[in-house]
Structure formats: C-alpha cells, structure tokens
Amino acid sequence: MRTTEWALPGLHLEDRTLQIPLDHAAPDGPQIELFARIVTAPGGEHLPYLVFLQGGPGSEAPRPLEATSPAWLGRALQGHRVVMLDQRGTGRSTPVGLDTALPDGVGAETLRGATAAQQADYLTHFRADAIVADAELLREDLGVQRWSLLGQSFGGFTTLRYLSAAPGSVEKALFTGGLPTIGPGMDEVYASTWQGMIARSERYWHRFPGDRDRFRRLADSAAAGTLLLPDGQSVGVERLRRLGHLLGASQGQERLHYLLGLDPASPAFAHDLAAALPFSGRNPLYAVIHESCWADGVATGWAADRTMPEEAREDPTLLGGEHMHRDLFLEDPELAPWAEAADLLAEHQWPRLYDEDALRRCTVPGAAAVYYDDAYVPREGSMATASLLPGLRTWVTSEYEHNGLRASGERVLAHLLDLAAGHAAA
Numbered sequence: 484m485r486t487t488e489w490a491l492p493g494l495h496l497e498d499r500t501l502q503i504p505l506d507h508a509a510p511d512g513p514q515i516e517l518f519a520r521i522v523t524a525p526g527g528e529h530l531p532y533l534v535f536l537q538g539g540p541g542s543e544a545p546r547p548l549e550a551t552s553p554a555w556l557g558r559a560l561q562g563h564r565v566v567m568l569d570q571r572g573t574g575r576s577t578p579v580g581l582d583t584a585l586p587d588g589v590g591a592e593t594l595r596g597a598t599a600a601q602q603a604d605y606l607t608h609f610r611a612d613a614i615v616a617d618a619e620l621l622r623e624d625l626g627v628q629r630w631s632l633l634g635q636s637f638g639g640f641t642t643l644r645y646l647s648a649a650p651g652s653v654e655k656a657l658f659t660g661g662l663p664t665i666g667p668g669m670d671e672v673y674a675s676t677w678q679g680m681i682a683r684s685e686r687y688w689h690r691f692p693g694d695r696d697r698f699r700r701l702a703d704s705a706a707a708g709t710l711l712l713p714d715g716q717s718v719g720v721e722r723l724r725r726l727g728h729l730l731g732a733s734q735g736q737e738r739l740h741y742l743l744g745l746d747p748a749s750p751a752f753a754h755d756l757a758a759a760l761p762f763s764g765r766n767p768l769y770a771v772i773h774e775s776c777w778a779d780g781v782a783t784g785w786a787a788d789r790t791m792p793e794e795a796r797e798d799p800t801l802l803g804g805e806h807m808h809r810d811l812f813l814e815d816p817e818l819a820p821w822a823e824a825a826d827l828l829a830e831h832q833w834p835r836l837y838d839e840d841a842l843r844r845c846t847v848p849g850a851a852a853v854y855y856d857d858a859y860v861p862r863e864g865s866m867a868t869a870s871l872l873p874g875l876r877t878w879v880t881s882e883y884e885h886n887g888l889r890a891s892g893e894r895v896l897a898h899l900l901d902l903a904a905g906h907a908a909a
Contacts, residue, residue: 484624493550495528497521500575501624505586505608507616513586517617518575520567522547524560531654532630533563534618536570536638538661540609540776541768543574558893562900563631570641571617572609572768579609579768581820599823606772606828611641611836615648622652629654633896635888636661636859639851640776640836646845646872647837656849656875657899659888660857664864665837665871669777673790675861676804681795683730683858684802690736694743695800701747702799712757713750719814720799727802728761731858733883733890762807764817771821771828773807778833785809785829805859842871849874850902852888852895855881876902 484501498520505513523530537544544567545553550560559565572579577586581595589605591597597605622630631654634642639661646656664672688695702720704710710718726742729735742759745752762770774783787806795801809829812822849872853865862879869877878898880887887895 491547491549493524494547495523495525496547497523499621499624501621503571503617503620505589505605507613513588515571515577515586516575517571517577517621518569519621520544520547520569522556522560522565522567524550527560527564530562530564532566532625532627533559534566534568534630534632535559536568536614536632536634536641537573538636538638539570539573539766539769540611540637540772541573541579541766541770543569543576553889554892555888555896558896558900559633566621566630568618568621570614573766579606581767595820599827602821602824603827603831606768606824607831609768609772610775610833611637611644612648612834614641615645618645619649619652628652631655631657633657633659634661635659636885637776639663639860643842643868644836646847647841650841650845650847653847655903656847657896657903658849658851659895659899660852660854660860660885662851662853662865662868663777663779663860665779665839665868667779667781668864669774669779669781669783669786670790672777672861672864673786673806674792675863676859677787677790677792677795677806679856679858679861680727680730680804680806681792681801683804684727684800687730687736687739687802688800691740691743694740697743698800701743704747710747711753713753714757716816717814718756718760719810721803721808721810722760722762722814724799724801724803725761725806725811726759728804728858729759730802731804731884732886735884761805762811762815762818764815767818767821770807770811770818771825773805775828775831775833779837780833780835782832783829839871842868843873845872846874847872848903848905850876850878850899852883852899853877853879854883854885854887855879857885859885878902
C-alpha cells in the first residue's frame with residue numbers, strides 16, 4: 484500500500500494505492516492496482532467514511548478542486564470523510580487501455596497485443612461484483628468495520644451488489660438514479676428505454692422543430708461518410724444518433740440545440756460534436772462492457788440492438804441514449820480494436836449479481852432518489868427492486884433528470900441523508 488497526502492483550499496487529501504487480485508477467485512494470481520482518494524474537511528479527521536461509487540461503467544471518480552466541486556461534496560463532508568474510489572480499470576486503478584501494461588500472468592504484455600479471447604477474458608473481471616470485492620479490501624486496509632455508500636447510476640448498481648454480497652460492511656446506502664432491475668429481464672429494460680428515448684426525441688423536436696431537418700441533413704452526411712470530426716474520422720449514423728444521450732440530463736435539450744445551431748462546416752461544430760458523443764475511446768470500458776451491467780445471470784446478446792423498435796431503426800431522428808450497438812465499434816476507429824472482444828463478451832454467460840433472498844434480509848438503512856422519467860434506469864424496475872429492501876426509503880421525483888445528484892447542488896444528497904436518518908418524509 485502506498486499513500487500520499489496533500490491539500491486543496493479547505494480540503495485534506497490522502498491518495499492510497501494498493502495491490503489487489505485481478506480475479507478475486509484467484510487471490511494469488513495476476514495483480515492490479517486500486518486507487519482511492521480520501522477527502523476530508525478541516526476537523527473531520529474522525530468522521531465516518533462515505534464511499535462514492537461513480538456512474539459508468541468505466542469512469543473514474545470525480546477530481547475535487549474545492550469543497551464545492553463536485554457540487555454535492557460540501558454536504559457530504561459535513562458528516563463524513565469521502566472516499567473517491569477509482570473503480571478498477573479507470574483513472575489510476577490500472578486503467579483499461581490498448582497500450583496499458585498488463586500484469587504478469589495474463590498472457591500478453593498489452594491488450595493491443597492480446598488475442599480477442601484474451602481481451603474478453605480480461606474484461607470479464609471489471610463488473611460490479613469485482614468492484615465490491617475491491618472496496619472490501621480497501622475497507623479492511625483502512626481498518627474500518629463499516630462505512631456508508633453513495634451510488635450514482637452504475638454506482639447504484641454496485642451499491643446494490645454490495646448489499647447483496649456484504650451488507651455487514653455497510654452503515655447506510657444511498658442511491659441516485661441507480662436502482663437496477665434485477666433478474667434476467669434485461670431485454671425489457673432496453674425495450675423500455677428505447678420507448679423513453681423515442682418520446683424524448685419527439686418532445687425535443689416539438690420544442691425545436693427546425694432542428695429536425697438539421698439533424699436529418701447531418702444523418703444524410705453521416706450515411707455518405709462525409710460527416711467528419713477534427714481528426715478526420717467520419718461519424719456514422721448510429722454514432723450520431725447517440726447525441727440523444729444529452730436528452731437524459733438536465734439542460735440537455737439546450738446543449739443539443741446549441742450544437743445543432745452551429746454551421747456543420749465550421750470547426751466549432753466538428754469539435755463540439757466530438758466532445759458530445761458518448762462511448763468514446765477515452766473510457767473504452769464504457770462501450771465494451773456497458774450492457775454487462777444489466778446482465779444478472781444472462782448473456783447480453785447485443786440487447787440494445789435486438790430490442791431497437793423498427794420505427795427507430797427507420798428514422799434516424801428518433802435518437803438513442805445509452806444503447807450500445809455493434810455498429811458503433813465499426814464507426815469509431817478508437818473502438819474498432821475492441822470489436823471482436825465485444826462480440827465474445829456479448830455471448831458470455833454472466834453470473835448473477837444480486838441475491839433476492841439476501842436483499843430481503845438486508846436491514847441496512849438507506850434512501851434512493853428514483854427519477855420519475857429516468858432515461859436510463861426505468862422507474863418501474865427501480866421500485867420493484869426497492870420493495871425488496873426493508874430498510875430503504877424511496878423518493879420518487881420528477882424535479883430532476885438522471886444527473887440530479889450533480890445538477891441539484893447539495894439538494895438531492897441532503898434529502899437522501901435526511902431520509903436515511905428518518906428526519907424527512909419521502
């Protein structure tokens with residue numbers, strides 16, 4: 484274990500790195516690094532820990548700049564030391580990348596030099612079950628008996644896995660847009676989110692009717708191979724449609740409107756388009772194992788592609804959100820080297836993530852913000868899952884979108900803390 488301490492205005496930071504097994508079922512096998520940053524406010528040295536589990540999968544924890552960055556941090560620090568965990572494969576936790584050195588024993592020096600089968604086998608070790616096992620090693624390293632969890636989006640999926648696998652380690656559990664549907668019904672999840680994105684698309688075009696023709700012209704250019712990013716790579720139709728992910732967040736309609744208002748031939752448009760597209764090569768895990776986060780004991784089989792409604796398939800102005808298609812690996816040259824491994828992972832029979840009986844027995848207190856019209860995590864499945872947890876209080880709200888934790892400042896977190904403590908009504 485390595486530690487480094489440093490400071491920001493009003494914050495004390497402790498960076499910790501420890502060696503962990505790539506495969507927790509083989510603790511003496513290949514080792515990777517796990518990185519966490521512990522953020523403490525003045526006088527908070529003896530407060531309990533709150534672990535922030537980031538959305539994704541495939542994104543590192545936020546990098547604080549001050550006590551209000553991210554916006555919810557100040558409220559969290561009033562009663563906790565906050566653990567910013569870089570989930571395995573992200574940030575400083577042995578990141579997944581084509582040219583990152585692999586640990587001894589994997590069979591290749593880098594993923595670029597590995598076979599597709601070796602790549603796929605390596606990437607089976609980066610789901611929520613492994614992240615929870617990593618967190619348990621960190622908790623033991625800190626000498627902590629129990630700590631609290633704050634899970635945003637995919638981080639909520641990981642929090643639910645924690646309650647299923649190691650509830651005795653959890654003081655309280657907070658979810659923001661991250662109570663997943665459990666069991667084998669991932670096709671129903673994707674069918675629901677497709678219908679939600681169709682409705683969001685139509686609402687957007689109703690608000691900005693002139694943008695629909697602009698988008699159609701962009702789709703025609705994408706189909707012709709002439710819609711280009713600043714580095715010269717072309718953007719295909721399916722990749723372009725993923726601009727719909729903006730519609731799942733607060734102020735997303737406005738961001739998309741401003742983008743479509745730019746001259747498509749301008750450098751500003753090309754650069755802003757590149758910045759707005761999801762599933763980029765920066766965080767390849769987000770693309771390659773995205774569907775696996777819903778796979779509770781099933782193979783994914785390219786679920787988003789299979790469940791895509793015919794009306795959306797025929798009309799490129801009916802936008803997609805977090806719907807990963809195999810075509811995206813063909814359209815994005817940064818993702819192309821992962822295409823064969825992604826095919827193998829789509830056929831992989833993923834183990835169960837959640838134990839319904841364990842969840843029914845779980846008495847850990849907690850609170851969940853369930854966004855009424857969440858673009859990515861359907862409300863109906865969230866409420867069914869919440870009903871399994873006797874200690875969980877739910878707050879169903881239409882005030883915020885999926886990014887409510889960040890967009891609300893301190894309000895969402897403050898309300899969840901009050902709910903979990905029994906100080907507020909749902």
